[in-house]
Amino acid sequence: MPPAALITGYLALTVLPLVLAVAFAERLPGPLRAGGIALGLIGFAMLLLQFVSSGRFEALSSKIGINHTMRFHQLAARMLLLFLIVHPLLFFVPERIDDVPGAARMLVRMLFSDYMLSGTISLALLLFMVAGGIWRHRTPVKYEIWRATHVVAAAVVAVAGAHHVFQVGNYSQVIWLRSFWWILLAVALGALGYSYFVKPWLLARRAYRVFAVRELGERIWEVVLEPQETSGQGAGIKFAAGQFAWVNFRAGALPLFDNPFSISSAPGELPRIRLLIKARGDTSGRVGELKPGHKAYLDAPHGNFTLEGRSADALYLIAGGIGIAPIMSILRDLAYKGDKRPVSVLFGARNSRQLVYADELERLTAVLNLKLQFSVDEPGPDWAGDVGELDAALIERALPLAAERCLCLVCGPPPMMLAVEQHPRVLGVPPGNIVYERFEYD
Numbered sequence: 333m334p335p336a337a338l339i340t341g342y343l344a345l346t347v348l349p350l351v352l353a354v355a356f357a358e359r360l361p362g363p364l365r366a367g368g369i370a371l372g373l374i375g376f377a378m379l380l381l382q383f384v385s386s387g388r389f390e391a392l393s394s395k396i397g398i399n400h401t402m403r404f405h406q407l408a409a410r411m412l413l414l415f416l417i418v419h420p421l422l423f424f425v426p427e428r429i430d431d432v433p434g435a436a437r438m439l440v441r442m443l444f445s446d447y448m449l450s451g452t453i454s455l456a457l458l459l460f461m462v463a464g465g466i467w468r469h470r471t472p473v474k475y476e477i478w479r480a481t482h483v484v485a486a487a488v489v490a491v492a493g494a495h496h497v498f499q500v501g502n503y504s505q506v507i508w509l510r511s512f513w514w515i516l517l518a519v520a521l522g523a524l525g526y527s528y529f530v531k532p533w534l535l536a537r538r539a540y541r542v543f544a545v546r547e548l549g550e551r552i553w554e555v556v557l558e559p560q561e562t563s564g565q566g567a568g569i570k571f572a573a574g575q576f577a578w579v580n581f582r583a584g585a586l587p588l589f590d591n592p593f594s595i596s597s598a599p600g601e602l603p604r605i606r607l608l609i610k611a612r613g614d615t616s617g618r619v620g621e622l623k624p625g626h627k628a629y630l631d632a633p634h635g636n637f638t639l640e641g642r643s644a645d646a647l648y649l650i651a652g653g654i655g656i657a658p659i660m661s662i663l664r665d666l667a668y669k670g671d672k673r674p675v676s677v678l679f680g681a682r683n684s685r686q687l688v689y690a691d692e693l694e695r696l697t698a699v700l701n702l703k704l705q706f707s708v709d710e711p712g713p714d715w716a717g718d719v720g721e722l723d724a725a726l727i728e729r730a731l732p733l734a735a736e737r738c739l740c741l742v743c744g745p746p747p748m749m750l751a752v753e754q755h756p757r758v759l760g761v762p763p764g765n766i767v768y769e770r771f772e773y774d
């Protein structure tokens with residue numbers, strides 16, 4: 333489904349409850365109360381749709397990319413929270429605008445009445461979830477704990493919210509609207525159940541095992557995986573060069589413990605798959621200890637950092653540090669396919685020990701029409717290449733052809749992405765021809 337159709341479908345589904353309420357209502361309330369009801373209806377529809385934009389559904393992430401999917405999920409969460417906070421306020425605060433303490437007392441009484449309790453629980457938990465998502469990095473809470481809490485809280489928010497809608501919402505007594513909420517609630521909980529119960533079961537049936545692990549650079553490991561079964565269901569996944577997998581190295585395939593890693597091998601190397609992993613934390617920090625035969629579960633393919641469906645006369649690939657992983661996949665695939673278009677790779681890293689695959693890149697120049705440009709922040713005494721950040725001058729020098737004829741793919745850590753983001757635009761690469769993959773969501 334193209335992105336425009338996804339956006340239209342999303343808008344239609346969020347407005348549909350309002351349309352149904354207006355179409356079948358016996359009488360309409362005054363404008364402020366109507367505004368409160370509208371925000372409640374739209375906000376709750378957005379809330380249930382959040383379960384689908386969780387980044388777990390390839391049909392979404394492969395169309396608009398994982399970065400856009402997650403950014404959408406975060407922004408929609410903030411917007412729907414605002415709608416649902418204003419929703420009860422519009423019912424009576426404007427009428428009591430000159431009596432703020434009275435309005436506050438009434439609000440508290442209302443929120444804690446038995447009648448409203450499910451709505452209040454749902455709203456309070458939602459506030460906790462959104463705040464937790466925004467400030468997660470500033471707390472010592474482990475990622476897995478945050479994620480488990482997020483999932484359980486999401487289910488409670490949806491069920492308590494639905495209880496509130498059915499119990500309190502006058503318009504939700506209309507059969508069409510009632511049916512709409514039941515269907516959307518089933519979709520939301522179904523999406524959660526699929527991700528956390530059905531999917532792990534499916535992944536366990538086509539498990540992978542570690543074939544080899546080798547250290548390629550400073551705290552950077554290449555992990556080679558192969559399917560446990562070489563035929564039938566276990567024969568492995570299909571992917572387009574540049575896509576990523578949710579990888580779980582722990583016992584059982586419970587997705588609380590999976591991490592996103594780009595596939596660095598080409599589809600031509602299937603059924604084996606290579607990952608390039610930089611030791612950063614709990615999981616990635618232990619990758620070097622993995623032994624051959626260790627089980628791994630791969631939920632893939634995800635993401636749209638690929639050349640699929642994109643055409644250009646030349647390719648401009650910009651990688652920062654570990655961002656070289658999906659770019660290697662693309663280059664290896666181009667070599668497999670004998671692509672003769674001009675390709676330029678600009679690869680920046682902290683030091684030359686982190687310029688992994690530099691030798692293979694040099695070798696690829698014999699097969700591809702490839703221009704290489706390396707830069708490091710901390711040059712050693714033997715370093716003869718560029719030094720420093722990927723700035724405008726360096727980016728311009730590495731351009732393979734006139735900017736407007738290039739497709740530019742950029743992948744790296746957040747600070748590098750921010751620095752690079754402006755330059756291809758300045759150089760004239762059309763914004764639609766620049767694809768970004770961020771290795772962090774916020």
Ligand SMILES: Cc1cc2nc3c(=O)[nH]c(=O)nc-3n(C[C@H](O)[C@H](O)[C@H](O)COP(=O)(O)OP(=O)(O)OC[C@H]3O[C@@H](n4cnc5c(N)ncnc54)[C@H](O)[C@@H]3O)c2cc1C
Binds near residue numbers: 589609610617769772
């Ligand atoms: C699309 C995508 C592709 C990526 N490809 C690669 C790659 O090819 N090679 C590579 O080394 N790294 C890659 N990363 C980054 C990698 O996912 C994180 O470094 C890794 O998840 C850190 O987990 P940890 O348990 O080692 O660290 P932790 O100490 O648990 O966390 C370190 C940071 O990583 C983030 N993180 C942890 N777990 C997850 C998770 N499950 N999902 C999202 N973020 C998480 C947390 O926000 C935390 O701030 C990619 C990230 C994304 C989003």
